Amino acid sequence: MLQEKYQxxxxxxxxxxxxxxxxxxxxxxxxxxxxxxxxQIRARQTATLYGMAHEIFTSSKFKDLLEELNQGADRLDEKQKRNVEESHRTWLRKNKFNKEFVIKRSKLVSEGYHAWKAAKEENNASKFLEALKPLVELKREEAEILGYQEHPYDALLEEFEPGYTTAQLDTLFKDVKTQLIDFVQQIRQKPKVNNDFLKQHFPHQKQWDFGIEILRQIGYDFDAGRQDISDHPFTINFSPSDVRVTTRIDENNFGSMTWSCIHEGGHALYEQGLPSEQYGLPLGQFVSLGIHESQSRLWENNVGRSLPFWEAHYDLAKTYFPEQLKEVDAQAFYKGINKIQPSLIRVESDELHYHFHILIRFELEKALIEGSLEVEDLEIAWNEKYKQYLDLDINNPTDGVMQDIHWALGSFGYFPTYSLGSFYAAQFFEQAKKDIPHLITQIKNGDTSSLLEWLRNNIHQHGKMYSADELCRRITGESLNFKYFMDYAKKKYSSIYFEQGL
Amino acid sequence: MLQEKYQxxxxxxxxxxxxxxxxxxxxxxxxxxxxxxxxQIRARQTATLYGMAHEIFTSSKFKDLLEELNQGADRLDEKQKRNVEESHRTWLRKNKFNKEFVIKRSKLVSEGYHAWKAAKEENNASKFLEALKPLVELKREEAEILGYQEHPYDALLEEFEPGYTTAQLDTLFKDVKTQLIDFVQQIRQKPKVNNDFLKQHFPHQKQWDFGIEILRQIGYDFDAGRQDISDHPFTINFSPSDVRVTTRIDENNFGSMTWSCIHEGGHALYEQGLPSEQYGLPLGQFVSLGIHESQSRLWENNVGRSLPFWEAHYDLAKTYFPEQLKEVDAQAFYKGINKIQPSLIRVESDELHYHFHILIRFELEKALIEGSLEVEDLEIAWNEKYKQYLDLDINNPTDGVMQDIHWALGSFGYFPTYSLGSFYAAQFFEQAKKDIPHLITQIKNGDTSSLLEWLRNNIHQHGKMYSADELCRRITGESLNFKYFMDYAKKKYSSIYFEQGL
Structure with missing residues (x-):
């Protein structure tokens, strides 16, 4: 009977x-x-599908089913139980909003997006901020509707990083502020690394072919996915057997395509590794945005910007770009692709300064949600923080408060998951090195298959079986700890900036 | 109140x-x-969508709405009335089948398709015919369920060519048998036309670029569609603002891509010309398969294989393929692309022999449905008819009774619409020449815009406002008449085969 209901x-x-x-x-x-x-018509077709999905999920029929299963959850097996509990949790969350609120939110998000687009084109922040004001008010209301224990921002964070709290982020970013700023400031006093060779002409087709080859090397399965070109790179999945990535190609920048390929490839490896027998169920889905991002960043940075990886693949790069790279050896290449330099734009940042971009956004959106900052003062606050943490002046709001789409879409609580991704990645990678004998030698030999297998076994195959924190403790024996990222950063960048040679 | 219901x-x-x-x-x-x-998962995703669409259309709620509207149809405006009547007609037809029958049909169609694929790979007709037998029985049952006035085949034809009857097809194909066979036999006695130049090496990318250019020339709107590559060329639409075509490229055959582009382009021009304000309603849809095919064939044959068209575009072809075409002048090209020669395969046939392929299929499927032929005897009957009408021996069932997918999918009554398309095209094109002063001169100058406008005004913009027969009478003053095709064929092929020069 219960099994019938589960079916x-x-x-x-x-x-x-x-x-x-x-x-x-x-x-x-x-x-x-x-x-x-x-x-225009595509938008209505997509909206109709989402509308129907919403109707099914929020139907009283489905509600009754979920509640009966949830009450009998102890008689289900462990996986079934977890599925039901996760679905029930999501259901409760989604059903806290009345129809009026949902319609208002869609409307404000749509207006926010269009205002942001127009404001960017006109480089006119006030148009964007005008649309943002009611959206922030709505998000404050949303936090109240959802409820929270300590901080209204917790309620919004829960959407993207279930179980993680504002207090935990405060601790984490305190470490970023004290430990990472200090280290980066030391680096800034050192002579600059040269990466001019990345800015030569790299023909479109050659970059495309090289990107495909690198994706293949890290284990992306082209029989269960494909790569295409889009304005902004992204990963999207329709099942574990159809996980697609996109990239962009800038002919005057070798880096733009290369690490976007590896980054999206990392996301895609996670999705390709989710258990297909759990299709549509929580256990067939990723844990959280932070864990998803840990997969992309582990491949992009811990692997894809490491010396062993390029010791393995630099010859390949040279066969694609013999002229461009002829006077650059593997070590100079490695240094160049890890150049540390503050920049105004988050998505163009190096892997250390990146976390100041997130810190700033976290502090600002937390303040907006708790009401200690109003949208009217957001631009000034933004600019002050860029001065404070990155020592940069912002002359242009498109390069400042308007650079990201997230807030315009009503996504508050999303940004911190990018940093969580890097920090989880460092902690996981450290554990992988302990668990896999000779991992670095394998990577140096162009073989990342044991690493992928390790990720499959420890992370991918579980879907949502464990929360991010449970997963992290199962794998590494402790909760997320900034120390691993800081150790990684220190070791890597000391060898680039502070030691003779490498 | 009625208008509210209509909304x-x-x-x-x-x-x-x-x-x-x-x-x-x-x-x-x-x-x-x-x-x-x-x-595998894509198949279930697609099936879920079609299942939901079916549920909505066959719901008692929608039934009640349709019936109320249909009863009050005289108080609706002319277009609304037509929409309601058409929807009601479709509804009645779809609701004649019980769920059991629908499930059985899906199952047999799916089995038919897989058996056909496997049988083709093994060149083993019996496997295909085994799966076809229950499918034919089901189609006989389907005809009885649907009901008919004179002939069970009428009931199936109605799905593809509403309003057209078996008796009308008998008359039409009698003309094909008497007039067209006689003419084609005269051609066969004449010296063969040379088309060897079409079988040189035409590089993939050049063909692709040329195809895009030709599509542009005939007025296909690339802002409301795109072309891609697929195994079998097809046109598909998601709205009049998104109508996509595909083509295939055979590097050793210039014809395969070129006329498939123009053919699909003709289908696509029809879809791009349907009224977008009638999105989702009958008036936003094509009249019948025969009328759809008239659009593809008018562009492919009456325009795209005409001398004026190539007088306009042959220089363009030569800039893409200067080496391949350097010793072929426009008239030799024109003759070559209109070579008449019997072939075993329908889709490789010239535009005259083509109708014998259809005649054979029509006679066979009519016999199968009325029960005067059994599946056991189909292959022999097929081979005999190919001998009788085309004087060809079939040694290989993949080139014979298994060459088409239609029957394997349970599509009986579909084939005749291909011939109807050619015959309508000839009749429409003849009328267009009367209505548009200097049409041929315009085509010779590379300008087909008046022709497209004529098709838009006379056919495309009306959607399903008129039946195929009403439409034909409105445009040409009479019902479909084989005479126009025969005149077109005689004039064109006499000049190629019977007269000195051109």
């Missing part, structure tokens, strides 16, 4: 997944293929 | 359209992009 629950969730993944195909197609005039 | 009906149908076009995006993606392992 019914599975059927409903898989139907939902069919609809939502179909919508995802429409979104992928929009970014990659859509003809100019096709946008 | 409700419109909302329902547009929601249905959203779902069905979303499924179409998934199908397009499957043909063009899908990674190897993605097929």
């Amino acid at each position: 019914n629950y599975t059927d409903q969730l898989q139907k939902l997944a069919d609809i939502e993944y179909a919508a995802a195909v429409l979104e992928w197609d929009k970014e990659v293929n859509l003809p100019k005039k096709g946008g | 409700n009906y419109t909302d329902q149908l547009q929601k249905l359209a959203d779902i069905e076009y979303a499924a179409a995006v998934l199908e397009w993606d499957k043909e063009v992009n899908l990674p190897k392992k993605g097929g």
